[in-house]
Amino acid sequence: xxxxxxxxxxxxxxxxxARPAGRHALLVELPDAERxxxxxxxxxxxxxxxxxxxxxxIVPGARTVLLxxxxxxxxxxxxxxxxxxPPVTDDTGDVVEIPVRYDGPDxxxxxxxxxxxxxxxxxxxxxHTYRVAFCGFAPGFGYLTGLPPHLHVPxxxxxxxxxxxxxxxxxxPYSAVYPRATPGGWQLIGTMPDPRPLWDPARExxxxxxxxxxxxxxxxxxxTAAGTTTGGAAAVxxxxxxxxxxxGGTAAAGAGPEAGA
Amino acid sequence: xxxxxxxxxxxxxxxxxxAGRPGHAHLGVPRSGALDAPAMRLANRLLGNAxxxxxxxxxLTGCALRPDQDVTVVVGGAPCPVTVDGRPAAWxxxxxxxxxxxxxVGAATAGVRSYVAVAGGVAAEPVLxxxxxxxxxxxxxxxLRDGDVVAVGTPAGPVPAPVAAPWAGPPAELVLPVxxxxxxxxxxxxxLRTFTSAAYRVSPHSNRIGxxxxxxxxxxAAAGELPSEGMVLGAVQVPPDGRPVLxxxxxxxxxxxxxxxxxxxxxxxxxxxxxxxxxxxxxxA
Numbered sequence: 052x053x054x055x056x057x058x059x060x061x062x063x064x065x066x067x068x069a070r071p072a073g074r075h076a077l078l079v080e081l082p083d084a085e086r087x088x089x090x091x092x093x094x095x096x097x098x099x100x101x102x103x104x105x106x107x108x109i110v111p112g113a114r115t116v117l118l119x120x121x122x123x124x125x126x127x128x129x130x131x132x133x134x135x136x137p138p139v140t141d142d143t144g145d146v147v148e149i150p151v152r153y154d155g156p157d158x159x160x161x162x163x164x165x166x167x168x169x170x171x172x173x174x175x176x177x178x179h180t181y182r183v184a185f186c187g188f189a190p191g192f193g194y195l196t197g198l199p200p201h202l203h204v205p206x207x208x209x210x211x212x213x214x215x216x217x218x219x220x221x222x223x224p225y226s227a228v229y230p231r232a233t234p235g236g237w238q239l240i241g242t243m244p245d246p247r248p249l250w251d252p253a254r255e256x257x258x259x260x261x262x263x264x265x266x267x268x269x270x271x272x273x274x275t276a277a278g279t280t281t282g283g284a285a286a287v288x289x290x291x292x293x294x295x296x297x298x299g300g301t302a303a304a305g306a307g308p309e310a311g312a
Numbered sequence: 313x314x315x316x317x318x319x320x321x322x323x324x325x326x327x328x329x330x331a332g333r334p335g336h337a338h339l340g341v342p343r344s345g346a347l348d349a350p351a352m353r354l355a356n357r358l359l360g361n362a363x364x365x366x367x368x369x370x371x372l373t374g375c376a377l378r379p380d381q382d383v384t385v386v387v388g389g390a391p392c393p394v395t396v397d398g399r400p401a402a403w404x405x406x407x408x409x410x411x412x413x414x415x416x417v418g419a420a421t422a423g424v425r426s427y428v429a430v431a432g433g434v435a436a437e438p439v440l441x442x443x444x445x446x447x448x449x450x451x452x453x454x455x456l457r458d459g460d461v462v463a464v465g466t467p468a469g470p471v472p473a474p475v476a477a478p479w480a481g482p483p484a485e486l487v488l489p490v491x492x493x494x495x496x497x498x499x500x501x502x503x504l505r506t507f508t509s510a511a512y513r514v515s516p517h518s519n520r521i522g523x524x525x526x527x528x529x530x531x532x533a534a535a536g537e538l539p540s541e542g543m544v545l546g547a548v549q550v551p552p553d554g555r556p557v558l559x560x561x562x563x564x565x566x567x568x569x570x571x572x573x574x575x576x577x578x579x580x581x582x583x584x585x586x587x588x589x590x591x592x593x594x595x596x597a
Contacts (some may be wrong), residue, residue: 078542
């Protein structure tokens with residue numbers, strides 16, 4: 052039942068593909084990350100406006116948005132094909148500031164890949180605004196886009212068995228902050244001094260970095276407060292309950308190469 | 313005073329499960345919840361509990377529990393011997409366990425997962441609206457260890473009169489209906505034919521995250537990596553070794569291996585009870 056649509060995304064007509072994903076789900080595939088972000092924002096807008104049929108889960112990926120728990124996926128696919136989808140703009144979504152000490156063990160390697168000195172990595176990394184494209188790997192682990200292509204770096208050839216909570220890391224097009232200690236293969240460039248705001252299931256908004264949120268990295272000391280949110284819901288309500296550092300499992304069985312971190 | 317159960321014998325893997333925590337997949341939170349959901353609901357109904365009250369889910373070897381006050385329990389799901397202080401007791405029907413006695417839920421004689429429901433429900437602390445143990449991300453209560461104490465909630469009312477209960481038997485052969493998945497086109501036509509005609513078996517490496525299979529590998533038509541995308545419950549993902557993995561309730565919310573097919577949710581309870589070595593067939597739904 053793969054349905055091709057011509058919804059207007061990113062200000063131009065871009066093909067989207069609605070792929071089947073079982074009796075009650077639809078996987079909508081977009082041509083690139085930017086139009087995926089735009090489509091995801093449009094889904095959230097329509098749901099907030101009550102203009103979307105019931106959907107239990109809205110799960111963005113790198114080039115897709117999964118709509119799960121949908122009564123009639125085929126009918127939804129037909130509706131989506133006719134949507135006008137405005138492009139995401141620089142002011143779409145809440146902004147979260149993440150304080151960082153640029154002291155990661157892979158700082159020198161990343162500096163060499165970027166062709167700069169280790170002292171310049173922080174300024175370069177902090178000069179861009181990022182957006183949470185999607186979450187996965189662990190609760191509250193956001194895959195952040197926004198690093199220009201010439202600054203993309205490969206994963207480490209040998210993953211670490213333990214990456215500490217708060218590690219600020221790079222791999223491919225993504226930046227991330229580890230919400231808890233896990234194994235990981237990303238390049239570690241810095242540390243969020245207090246990572247507890249990243250994930251707190253006791254808080255109404257459990258994850259600090261939700262899909263669509265914009266993120267700025269600021270050198271620790273410059274930030275007004277850890278994990279400050281501006282222009283949106285107060286994300287940091289309670290940091291006293293501590294980070295969830297349970298090690299009850301890792302993304303092992305069946306997780307794909309991109310699901311690892 | 314709250315009734316408590318002490319784990320005299322925690323078994324191979326005993327976890328707290330309810331209906332799970334759907335609705336948080338976009339944050340990277342697996343759905344979790346009882347793998348054999350109909351068994352959990354039936355056990356609860358026989359006790360007059362809400363059908364999704366939290367229960368204990370055992371794995372192959374059962375567990376033994378000692379309540380500090382009289383409790384009524386139902387052991388269902390995978391068939392197993394049930395005793396109270398060594399005396400045989402009913403499986404699949406309400407059993408009174410006096411304070412200080414030991415309820416022993418024996419090893420499964422067939423199937424994998426037995427469910428221990430207690431009148432009042434297991435009262436573990438909810439996380440994101442659910443008491444379920446999520447083994448992928450470590451949310452919810454940790455798996456039971458010997459000596460652990462499990463709190464029990466207050467029963468809503470008396471245990472209903474016993475009725476004949478329609479327990480499903482564990483499958484001798486696991487027949488899984490499949491619908492095309494979002495990445496069926498990543499596989500060769502021959503692989504798709506193999507998928508729905510070949511004999512697979514349940515791998516011993518299966519767990520709450522996924523039911524792994526052994527059998528002929530599925531050959532890809534497309535090479536390369538799939539950018540991470542959202543995964544549904546019941547997705548049949550094909551890792552590089554080509555052997556299909558059926559995603560169960562603790563599955564990762566996003567993944568980068570292609571999903572060749574999707575098994576409808578009602579068929580997953582049988583998958584939860586298919587022991588290692590059970591023959592598996594995937595058939596077009």
